[in-house]
Amino acid sequence: MDIDQDGLPYSRGHDMKSLTEARNELLQAFESTSISQLARIRSGIKLFWLLADAFGLDDAAEMIIKTVRIFPRIIPHRIPQELRETILSEFVSRSSTICSIVLHAKRPAAEAFEVLECAKRFMADVNFCTHLNNPQLELDHPRLDDRYEALQVEISQSEDENPLNTESSGPQKRDPVVVNQDIERIEEKIRGLSGFERYRLFPDAKRLQNMIAGDAIIALNTSALGSDALILTEQGIKSIPLNNLKYDDALKQSAIIKSQMLLPANEEQKNEEMRSLLRWLWIAAVKPVLAELNFLQPVVDAKDIPYIWWFTSGILGRAPLHAAGMHDGTEMNCTMDYAVSSYIPSLRALDFSARMSNRDPNVPWNKRILLVSASKSTGENKSHSSRDEAMDIKRIVGWNMKPTILMDPHPAKVLAQIHRFRILHFACNAKSMSNNPSASSFSTNTLPKPLEAVRIAQLYLVNTQLAYISSCAFPDDSVGPVVDESINMASTIQQCGVPHAIGTLWQVQDEFASAMATEFYKNFLGEFDGDVPSHYGKIQESLHLSISNLRKMPRWKDNFLTWAAFIHVGDF
Incomplete structure (x- = not known):
């Protein structure tokens, strides 16, 4: 037949x-x-x-x-x-x-x-x-x-x-x-x-509950048949309908997200589009989920803020759910006000991240950080180069870490040394290929041959805990039609075997990328006076605090193309 x-x-x-x-x-x-x-x-x-x-x-x-x-x-x-x-x-x-x-x-x-x-x-x-x-x-x-x-x-x-x-x-x-x-x-x-x-x-209820180190895992699913949120908590998995999340609207909004992949020619117009998108995400998807979880409560003490993972899938796979909210000045509500967000490409990736993060506590903490840098900026804003970014980070963490800077290195040199470091920071030219993630790569100014992600995946990086991708380009030919997989460089590197990754959902100005990197390392590993800050040494909390600090600054507050792009992928 x-x-x-x-x-x-x-x-x-x-x-x-x-x-x-x-x-x-x-x-x-x-x-x-x-x-x-x-x-x-x-x-x-x-x-x-x-x-x-x-x-x-x-x-x-x-x-x-x-x-x-x-x-x-x-x-x-x-x-x-x-x-x-x-x-x-x-x-x-x-x-x-x-x-x-x-x-x-x-x-x-x-x-x-x-x-x-x-x-x-x-x-x-x-x-x-x-x-x-x-x-x-x-x-x-x-x-x-x-x-x-x-x-x-x-x-x-x-x-x-x-x-x-x-x-x-x-x-x-x-x-x-x-x-x-x-x-x-x-x-x-x-x-x-x-x-x-x-x-x-597939994990049974007991195993799934054991995976919840935070408070919830949330998958937003939308299709022509309807939209739902799948919510995994310690009580189990349930689904709730998202009646205001219309498939046609999601298609239109995903087109706006795709248009942000490269630095926009008209920044003011694109920021207004992003403001509208973040408002739509909040009303149609995020707010109903947080309400279902009873998370729409003022956070009095920072240590009590809930932790959630966004399981990215489908046409909303690139959506900045952590930044969704009302940013119009009349009602200031944002996901970040109610929860610390991380993203996961799969439950298996989350389980891997948790296992690698909870290795033998008696093993000495590796205090080595590798800074891979390009000698010249290739972005439109060259006021702060990759070299400057690497030097700033070295200055911030040098009191407690052992930084190594590789300037315009050959890929073979990076691959030969990468396994020795706990933290990898890429302040060079990153390129995310959504339709072929294994071809995603890092490159520098002096060498035409890039370091492809697939070559990192061939290694077993038992010492590495974090990869930070300062900024990333998303070429037009990598975006393609909307499918049920949305890939960014952070999720790509995390699936290569690095438990934690920080990256962007779209390309960000060099100046802000450097500002975010230095702010993050100040909070994560910077020198401090008095008692150890509660966020010190904690990747997700440090990124959450860094984004919060920068979005409060008048210069960046309404520039959603900057702070809304940064995400963490991995375990808490």
Whole structure:
């Protein structure tokens, strides 16, 4: 039975008898034990869209959840390109719509979150060979870990046709029946071990609650089917409808965000557009969520301010949610007045950040900071160069840290030294490639060859805790159409294996980027008199305080293109 390959609606041009035959054929393939896991994923995705379009959302939601739970068995960058492109176009780029379908089918909010998480993990694993997976099995049971990884490779390289591959001179491909039995057998064995009960499964309620070091994780999901907030707290996961968050409005506002990617020609006009966007975000999305969490209370003592993570996804993936608010002078309300915000690209990335941040406390604190700088500014405002920024930071932290400045270094020199440092500060030319995150890079003035993010991802930076990207350009050709993945340099570096990253959502003036960097390091590691400040040595609190201080200054208060751009990615 031929099924339309160009997406929905699958029912176009087919009568119900043909659609029923197609459904039965795909269901039989999905449930078969004699085809590969790759073929099951392919059939599951096709069947999901067919069911959603022609047979009802309940069966469709159940099918996509079953399909999602096969994904941990594959290695995305090793699967055939044809299937990888199918998954990217039919699952990852439509994950917001799929999430809405799961919620409309009255499935648990945790399953809707599982869809978004699976899409984010797949995208990260396509671009990077990440170190984000929990290495505990490798440490405790290395032989089991090796065997499981070997099966993942075998599954990812399997083919539906001619599974035995008898004409090849290389190793013969095993029958999928045998491979499927092996993977199920080893998963059962691993999950029978203490501490590995949820191995390669979406975290259960207890594990999710343990991940909440702050007060809430919030995912905003919007599609043509509606908008919802998925809220994860110690009490569990729930969803609330966001009736004022209209999909068409979100598309228009996301276009405004995209227009900020490069330094604007008309700064005054762009600032007014940003003021309007921040107001819309507050009314349509952020305020209802904070109200649901009972966070819209005046913060009397700074130590009592709530901590939240924004799980970025879909067309609002670049939205400055931490800066949303009423900035028109009549009512001054802003997310920052009620909560300290961080962003996370996935729950797995959050778990990684928490594990790396909570390593053995008896290990001496590495006091080395690497400052990678360009000798000349390439921005429009050259009043404060990257060299000046690096020297200012060295002066601020030098009393307690050991700074090393690399001026216009060759990428090989950075890669050779980077593992020795606890903090990496890039005061050079950063370029974020949204459509191809692994090609995101850093460069300097004297060398045409950039340092690509994928090369950092190939390292295992066990000493590094923070990467600070002072400012970043977002080329026009990297933005592309709106999809269910929005990438910035901070999230890219965090997924390369650095627990914490600070960066920008769009390009910022050199002068303000330097001002923010020096303000941050003063609060984070600067010399102080008297008692240790409560924010000292705390990345998120120091950034929150730095943004708050600069946005109070008359010069920057109404320049939303500056302070609203800076974000933290990682754990608290």
